[in-house]
Amino acid sequence: MIQNKISSNSQKRKIAIESMNVKKYFEDVKAVDDVSFKVYQGECFGFLGPNGAGKTTMINILSCYLKPKAGNAFVMGFDVEKEAYQVKKHIGIAPQENIFYEELTVYENVMFFGKMYSIDKKQLKARARDLISKVGLEVKQKVKAEKLSGGMKRRLNLIIGLVHDPDIIFLDEPTAGLDPQSRRLLWDYIFELKSRNKTIFLTTHYMDEADVLSDRLAIIDRGKIIAEGSPEHLKETIGKGDLLSIKIDGERQKILKSIEELKVNDYILDAFYHEEEMETKISAMDGVGRIGKIIKYFTKNDLQVIDVGVQRNSLENVFLSLTGRSLRE
Amino acid sequence: MTRLMTLIKKNLLRFIRNPKTLGFLIIIPILYYTLLGLIFGGIDFNDTTSTFNIGWVDNDPTTADYGIHPQFHLNYIFNTTNDIEGINLYNYSSKEEAKQAALEEIISSYLLFPNGFESYLENNSKINIAFWNNDTSTSTNYSIFDFYSSLVSTTYTMFDFNYYDYITGTSILSNFNDYNYDGMLIINPNFMKGLDNSWNINMTYIYRNGTSISENYYIIGSIQTLANNHFHTLGAVSNVSIPATYNYMVPDSNPFESVSFEVYFLQTLSPAIQATIENILTEVISSIINNNPLEIALPHEKKSIVGTVVNNITFSAPGYLLYGPMTILSFALIILTGEKKDGIYKRLATTEAKNWEIILSSIISNIILIFMQFGIGSLILGIFGWSPIIYSLFDGILGIVITMLLFSFLLLALAFALAPVFKSPDSAGGGVWIIIIPLAMVSGIFVPIELFGETMKAIAAWLPTRFAVVALQNLLLNGFPLTHPETLLNFGLLMLYSAVIFLIGIRAFNKFKK
Numbered sequence: 001m002i003q004n005k006i007s008s009n010s011q012k013r014k015i016a017i018e019s020m021n022v023k024k025y026f027e028d029v030k031a032v033d034d035v036s037f038k039v040y041q042g043e044c045f046g047f048l049g050p051n052g053a054g055k056t057t058m059i060n061i062l063s064c065y066l067k068p069k070a071g072n073a074f075v076m077g078f079d080v081e082k083e084a085y086q087v088k089k090h091i092g093i094a095p096q097e098n099i100f101y102e103e104l105t106v107y108e109n110v111m112f113f114g115k116m117y118s119i120d121k122k123q124l125k126a127r128a129r130d131l132i133s134k135v136g137l138e139v140k141q142k143v144k145a146e147k148l149s150g151g152m153k154r155r156l157n158l159i160i161g162l163v164h165d166p167d168i169i170f171l172d173e174p175t176a177g178l179d180p181q182s183r184r185l186l187w188d189y190i191f192e193l194k195s196r197n198k199t200i201f202l203t204t205h206y207m208d209e210a211d212v213l214s215d216r217l218a219i220i221d222r223g224k225i226i227a228e229g230s231p232e233h234l235k236e237t238i239g240k241g242d243l244l245s246i247k248i249d250g251e252r253q254k255i256l257k258s259i260e261e262l263k264v265n266d267y268i269l270d271a272f273y274h275e276e277e278m279e280t281k282i283s284a285m286d287g288v289g290r291i292g293k294i295i296k297y298f299t300k301n302d303l304q305v306i307d308v309g310v311q312r313n314s315l316e317n318v319f320l321s322l323t324g325r326s327l328r329e
Numbered sequence: 330m331t332r333l334m335t336l337i338k339k340n341l342l343r344f345i346r347n348p349k350t351l352g353f354l355i356i357i358p359i360l361y362y363t364l365l366g367l368i369f370g371g372i373d374f375n376d377t378t379s380t381f382n383i384g385w386v387d388n389d390p391t392t393a394d395y396g397i398h399p400q401f402h403l404n405y406i407f408n409t410t411n412d413i414e415g416i417n418l419y420n421y422s423s424k425e426e427a428k429q430a431a432l433e434e435i436i437s438s439y440l441l442f443p444n445g446f447e448s449y450l451e452n453n454s455k456i457n458i459a460f461w462n463n464d465t466s467t468s469t470n471y472s473i474f475d476f477y478s479s480l481v482s483t484t485y486t487m488f489d490f491n492y493y494d495y496i497t498g499t500s501i502l503s504n505f506n507d508y509n510y511d512g513m514l515i516i517n518p519n520f521m522k523g524l525d526n527s528w529n530i531n532m533t534y535i536y537r538n539g540t541s542i543s544e545n546y547y548i549i550g551s552i553q554t555l556a557n558n559h560f561h562t563l564g565a566v567s568n569v570s571i572p573a574t575y576n577y578m579v580p581d582s583n584p585f586e587s588v589s590f591e592v593y594f595l596q597t598l599s600p601a602i603q604a605t606i607e608n609i610l611t612e613v614i615s616s617i618i619n620n621n622p623l624e625i626a627l628p629h630e631k632k633s634i635v636g637t638v639v640n641n642i643t644f645s646a647p648g649y650l651l652y653g654p655m656t657i658l659s660f661a662l663i664i665l666t667g668e669k670k671d672g673i674y675k676r677l678a679t680t681e682a683k684n685w686e687i688i689l690s691s692i693i694s695n696i697i698l699i700f701m702q703f704g705i706g707s708l709i710l711g712i713f714g715w716s717p718i719i720y721s722l723f724d725g726i727l728g729i730v731i732t733m734l735l736f737s738f739l740l741l742a743l744a745f746a747l748a749p750v751f752k753s754p755d756s757a758g759g760g761v762w763i764i765i766i767p768l769a770m771v772s773g774i775f776v777p778i779e780l781f782g783e784t785m786k787a788i789a790a791w792l793p794t795r796f797a798v799v800a801l802q803n804l805l806l807n808g809f810p811l812t813h814p815e816t817l818l819n820f821g822l823l824m825l826y827s828a829v830i831f832l833i834g835i836r837a838f839n840k841f842k843k
Contacts, residue, residue: 060675063678063679064678064679065675065678065679085681088679088680088681089681091679093676093679095672095675095676097671097672099671099672099673099675099676100676101339101343101673103342103343103346103347104339104342104343104346108342112335112339113676113680115331115332115335116332116335116677116680116681116682117680117681118681144346160676
């Protein structure tokens with residue numbers, strides 16, 4: 001496992017969720033295996049992993065639905081095993097599947113789940129209407145949930161988890177199976193939640209989603225966390241690095257000599273001259289941040305750089321590099 | 330409390346909003362109970378029970394002449410009836426003694442023979458005719474006394490003639506109701522003279538009100554034949570006759586009063602079995618006493634040992650009324666497994682809702698539905714003649730409420746226990762009927778247990794659903810008070826079963842929920 005240092009800035013922030021060596025086994029399957037991490041208040045923490053990696057099991061433990069086999073977990077300082085009732089006051093969940101009553105209307109569903117918390121009725125009504133309107137379901141509030149489109153159902157599924165205005169929101173694959181427009185709408189709403197200093201625990205297997213929404217993320221595979229840090233940091237340090245394609249005007253021998261000199265650096269993962277395309281291909285960790293430094297190796301040998309193409313490292317590559325498998329596999 | 334109410338309201342709202350559920354909850358019970366009403370409101374079951382234990386109470390001090398009519402002796406009737414396979418007769422000295430034996434279930438019914446029964450049979454075994462010689466004329470060749478003697482000594486043993494002269498006959502006729510005569514044969518004036526001259530040889534036959542036409546024809550025909558045989562033998566040429574104009578009813582005469590025996594039945598005995606016993610006994614006794622061409626009517630009254638006589642619907646209603654509620658087991662299972670499948674429990678578990686609130690709301694919602702089913706059943710069966718026999722309105726209503734609450738508790742305990750077995754709503758919806766149908770059948774919900782064989786009765790006695798049937802039978806059929814030991818025992822057993830199943834069920838269900 002690659003564990004990145006949490007920034008000193010993070011250490012000063014209050015911890016919203018803490019998992020300490022949590023284990024959960026289902027017979028022989030190690031769904032969660034000695035998992036530790038911290039989520040700070042107000043951040044969006046991405047929990048990235050392929051299907052069956054243990055993401056939902058971890059949410060189930062943190063939301064007091066499942067008891068861990070070993071280890072401890074705390075939400076807002078409350079033990080999920082011993083102080084479940086207190087934990088539940090602080091959390092809201094939008095599960096992976098749409099879970100609500102198909103026979104009830106949008107408004108009735110939101111009100112019903114709201115009443116499962118001790119909220120003042122007047123306050124609840126106002127909050128239900130506000131949430132319904134924010135996700136664009138105002139005109140559908142008297143419509144039975146079974147009559148809603150897939151995107152609308154996802155939005156209803158989300159706001160049901162938010163009706164009691166929780167401090168921490170667990171979003172389990174919130175955009176799975178959605179069309180781009182609905183996805184964008186949900187992203188916007190998640191950004192708004194972030195702006196209101198809500199702590200978001202986001203599980204997803206969409207790389208772009210994790211990249212865009214997460215302040216920090218952990219990658220989990222086969223029940224274990226294999227990497228943790230900000231998306232940028234992970235991309236800079238793990239994987240094939242950034243791919244630079246540089247067109248250089250000059251003698252071939254000088255180009256090859258420059259490549260050999262460049263390869264001495266640790267951050268260069270690979271570098272070669274592509275004869276047919278007449279381009280130099282370089283894989284470098286944080287290649288984009290080091291472009292100036294890399295170009296100097298060519299210019300000092302009297303070569304002229306004509307064009308630089310950049311292909312940035314992705315979380316997909318990070319995962320591929322860590323596990324040898326694609327996230328979708 | 331608000332949360333519990335919200336959960337209950339949600340459950341009921343879901344039932345109402347779903348057309349399939351609504352159909353299941355309302356249309357099917359309406360159809361079921363209407364069909365039951367139509368089928369069993371007027372048609373009896375075929376009997377399957379082969380042995381009847383019947384009491385015999387002889388309250389009749391009168392005695393028929395054993396030498397002439399042994400078949401009219403109640404001892405003779407008792408012994409002959411008791412020899413029939415499937416009938417066990419028990420002699421009791423009084424009605425009270427027999428009733429006690431019935432209440433102790435030694436016998437299921439008893440016969441009560443009242444004062445005058447044997448005399449009634451004996452009297453009705455003969456045709457008693459007053460012979461009024463209203464003729465003062467005389468004949469040189471024939472004697473009216475010879476004719477009377479021939480009638481008395483006739484081989485037609487069912488006739489019994491009594492002679493009256495022209496003076497006393499008038500008195501008999503004017504006080505006819507004071508005598509035990511079926512009719513009066515009147516020798517018309519100038520009958521004897523007519524015999525000599527071969528003209529005007531008519532007799533009159535007048536009969537008691539209530540005598541049937543066929544009986545009159547038989548009597549008149551017999552007398553005419555006897556008279557002609559007698560007089561022709563002595564040389565008479567013309568026929569003696571009773572013309573139609575000389576045959577009429579004695580004015581102001583009263584029909585004979587019949588002496589009825591009574592058949593008492595336990596209310597818990599199905600109407601079908603009651604009818605079977607009643608038919609067998611009347612057939613048997615009729616065949617014993619009737620050995621002459623004129624059948625003696627065997628009037629009897631059917632009575633209940635306790636309270637009133639019940640009809641089929643009233644008898645079977647306690648069982649039928651539990652079937653509708655029992656179907657809720659299927660419904661509850663579909664909901665429990667469905668909510669698990671849909672992840673509802675998981676989502677609720679992450680809210681502040683407590684586990685007991687979720688379970689209690691499910692119990693209360695289903696209890697409401699069970700009471701609704703009971704209400705539908707009662708209403709429809711009421712239309713088809715269900716007339717509950719209750720100790721008091723208070724005992725009846727409170728008894729129903731307690732029974733239904735305990736029965737609901739049992740059903741929901743079963744639902745919780747079975748949810749982990751069926752797992753999905755699809756398999757639960759179909760599979761649960763494998764349990765409901767046999768449970769309902771063997772408990773006597775569909776068919777009264779009184780029609781079962783002994784083995785099935787023994788099995789039924791151990792089924793928890795049977796206790797609910799018996800409790801309702803005690804409250805709505807036997808008219809027992811709520812505090813009757815048998816009712817309390819059934820409540821207790823039902824509660825005990827429910828508690829055990831509930832504890833097992835709730836443990837399994839909580840595991841299943843996760």
